[in-house]
Amino acid sequence: MRVLIVEDQVLLRDGLSRMLSAYGFDVAVAQPDGTRLAEELVAVRPDVAVVDVRLPPTFTDEGLRAAVAARRAVPGLPMLVLSQYVERLYARELLADRAGAVGYLLKDRVGEVREFVDAVRRVAAGGTVMDPEVVAQLIHRPDTLDAVTTREGDVLRLMAEGHSNAAIATRLIIAEKSVSNLINTLFAKLGLPPSADHHRRVLAVLSYLDRR
Numbered sequence: 001m002r003v004l005i006v007e008d009q010v011l012l013r014d015g016l017s018r019m020l021s022a023y024g025f026d027v028a029v030a031q032p033d034g035t036r037l038a039e040e041l042v043a044v045r046p047d048v049a050v051v052d053v054r055l056p057p058t059f060t061d062e063g064l065r066a067a068v069a070a071r072r073a074v075p076g077l078p079m080l081v082l083s084q085y086v087e088r089l090y091a092r093e094l095l096a097d098r099a100g101a102v103g104y105l106l107k108d109r110v111g112e113v114r115e116f117v118d119a120v121r122r123v124a125a126g127g128t129v130m131d132p133e134v135v136a137q138l139i140h141r142p143d144t145l146d147a148v149t150t151r152e153g154d155v156l157r158l159m160a161e162g163h164s165n166a167a168i169a170t171r172l173i174i175a176e177k178s179v180s181n182l183i184n185t186l187f188a189k190l191g192l193p194p195s196a197d198h199h200r201r202v203l204a205v206l207s208y209l210d211r212r
Contacts, residue, residue, distance in 0.1 A: 001124055004046040005030040006037060006063060007082070008055050016050060016110070023117045033057065037066035042073045048101075048124035053083035061087050068094050075099045080123045082107050086134050095130070103129030132157075147189050155182045159204060 003025045007013040010032070017027045028046060034055035041049055049070075055062040064087055067079045076099040081091075084107050091104055103123045109131060110116050119129040148156065151172075158168045165183070169176040190204050 001047045002026050002028040002044075003120070004028055004041065004044055004049040004051075006032075006034065006049070006051045006055060008032045008052060008059075012107075012110070019113060020050075020117070020120065025120070034062035034066055037063065038069035038073070041066065041070035041077065041079075045074065045077065048078040048080060048120055050080050050082065050120065053081055053085075053087055064091070064094065071099065071102070076101050076126070078124050078126070079103070080105065080120055080129065082110065091134060095128070100128055101126045104134045105129065105131045106133055148186070152182055152186050152189075155179060156186060156204060159183065 001024070003020055005013060005016050005020075005027060007016060007030075013030055013032065017030045021027055029040075029044060032055075035057065037051070037055070049067070051063040051067050053061055053064045055066075064081055064083070067081055071077050071079060071094070078101040079094070080103040081094065082105055086104075086106075094102060095104065101123055103119055105116070105119060109119070122129050154172055155168055158171060163171070165176050165179045169179045172179070186204055
């Protein structure tokens with residue numbers, strides 16, 4: 001599986017390369033800046049790209065803008081974005097194209113090796129990975145949408161974080177059957193047919209974001 005890594009911090013870039021290589025990935029490219037990154041992503045078309053949000057030469061949102069541009073050119077190009085902060089505007093655009101194969105993680109997650117490698121594999125396989133903090137900041141206040149109740153908003157957040165129905169029930173201190181009923185109601189309100197598929201559960205969050 002070919003990986004393209006773009007990270008300006010040399011220690012982190014080298015660490016990511018070594019980590020992914022140790023887990024069987026082929027690191028085809030590991031570079032420090034975002035110059036012509038969108039064009040390179042389209043040309044190389046890696047099985048998955050791991051891209052920092054803030055890259056030279058601007059050190060603003062260069063990596064994230066390149067990821068969005070590359071996925072416009074190649075819908076579904078697998079892209080895992082790393083950041084120290086949540087860039088809300090471009091994060092919503094990146095996640096809301098509904099093509100799958102996309103992730104947004106805060107850099108703290110890189111320290112959890114197995115969890116990070118699993119995230120890379122899930123994105124490469126067409127899944128969606130969203131950091132809980134990213135979800136929290138993008139949704140912000142789920143009770144601002146009249147159709148979604150506060151309790152449904154709580155379920156929505158936990159679903160997007162990847163929790164099972166049983167885990168959601170434990171966190172909210174309600175019956176698992178109640179969680180199932182809330183999820184079915186959410187799917188209906190957001191125009192998504194009920195499904196246990198993780199990607200479809202994340203799409204429920206994206207449907208909510210589209211309607212804000």
